[in-house]
Amino acid sequence: MVSEKVVVKNPSGLHLRPAGILCREAIKYQSSIRFHHYNTTANAKSVLSVLGACIKCGNELEFICEGEDEKEALAAIVKIVRSGLGE
């Protein structure tokens, strides 16, 4: 299991479009990909789960990947969140 923290910088938080981009990246990997924010945990492969976490601009998320390709998955997810998820 590997994890890393990253801050969301999308102005309107993780609404449908950036959440969709995150999920599309996440499903490329075999590993399970989740993130923690306060006391909620969301599945990064599910748009509904990501939207339900109600992530706002400036929130810090801790991504946790577990599985065979966990290292690659974590690196890719952190990179895409940092890059602003297409915004």
Place this chain on the structure above:
Amino acid sequence: MYKGTDASAGIGIGKAVIVEEKELVIQRETIIDSAAEIQRFKGALETSMEQTRILAEDLATRVGEKEAEILNGHIMLLSDPMMTGEIESMIQKDLVNSEFAIENVCTMYADMFASMGDELMQQRATDMRDIKTRMQKVLMGVESVDIASLPEGTVLLAKDLTPSMTAGINPANVTGIVTELGGRTSHSAILARALEIPAVVALSGILEAVKNGDMLVLDGSDGTVLVNPEDEALAEYQGKRAAFLKEKKELEKYIGKPSVTKDGVTVELAANIGKPEDVDKVLQYDGEGVGLFRTEFLFMDRNAMPTEEEQFEAYRKVAIAMNGKPVIIRTLDIGGDKEIPYMGLEKDENPFLGYRAVRFCLDRKDDVYRPQLRALLRASAFGNIKIMIPLVTCIDEYRAVKALVEEIKGELDEKGINYNPDIQLGIMVETAAASLIADIFAREADFFSIGTNDLTQYTMSVDRGNDKISYLYSTFNPAVLRSIKRIITCAREAGIMVGMCGEAASDPMMIPLLLAFGLNEFSMSPSAILRARKMITEYNTEDLQAIADQAMSFTTTAEVENYMREFINS
């Protein structure tokens, strides 16, 4: 006559077609073979996704990628593993039919989004209900209403239009849209504007007042709807429709053009807004900035003061949307004329001469002014925000606000919070006092914006709402004109920006005078911008000097008005 919310400008005239979605009756049925039922669900899911994909592609080619986005979002939601997993496990565990499992799971998500309270999440709730219905229709073999093949000259009437319904609308056949629900920012309104179909929304009760085939007239610029109008009214609206279409075509040529006079004087054409979502209109009409963002909406119709965070979100939203273009935000302008119980404002004998605007704010620094200014400063890190103080009468007020802003900057520095250190602090010039000492203000303030509505009212000592004396209320009164000219001259001499955010800024008779006086920025309602740009590009400021000199030589309002009317019609 009915009045709803104006959602998409233009006049629509045609025969009413009421579009009603048949309410699906979802019953719980017990199934025996859960594996077969799951296959049935998967098949319906596939078909729903395929249908949505076709609609999205059609919309993208017919209207635009941006408009198809919402349907692409639906495809994402339909393919969500969490939702499909829950539906499948419900079928398996409870041995229920797919329709029922979909109803349960999708409604649960819709309710969750609806309870989040944020506007974007409300939209997701609508999306969830839309995809739920789509899957159920596939399962039950119910055909959707075929909106794509309505007869020509149809005015579409519906309780509400779902994204999948609106996607099929063909502007060649649909001349107008009227809905009972929705708002200016709902999907159907956005799409109506993109398709340039006149639309009136949020008109409750209209479905009861109209039968299929009734003649309907709607004015999407003011929200009016007429049902079976008299010939006279019909002819009037037909004329309006022709004029609207002609002017629209002519004005569209000015989108993206600079606001520059024949002799090369560039001015800024900005917009007045009252809510963050009004920015859409500003961009649609190619506004070069926001000249006045009234912040009162944040404080009205509620039981408690908005938090700093809430204000910050609203200001930041506008700053980001305007993408570096100037956004002048006016600090709270309320007084005893507004009933805001939680504010503790008492009824004032003379509310417009009383405890209001900056006077009130400076007296209530800790609970009112400081949070607002802090929110403004924090939001300034996200765009080109400028702060404007209303109802200033003496320099002490300006200095007090300036000191407060500096103090808050210090606090933000300590906490390492970002803001624009060079944020401009200007004043709204709208009192006779501020006008008379405009030269003093110009030495310290970063910019002026002339609020002609109040300036006229205060200069003429006239309440324009009082019919018996409203004849005195005219921006063309020589006293008001001298005041305006003086304010502009003082600003120009000090080298600061001077704008105008009252109604006069878009008045065709006033624009030539303002250009001659040297006004830098004209701020008006977004829909007036292109007309103003057209006018400005047709003038030469050097030629206008003689016109302005002549106008200023008259002694009565009537003389000035007649002269300017003749000039613009010549």
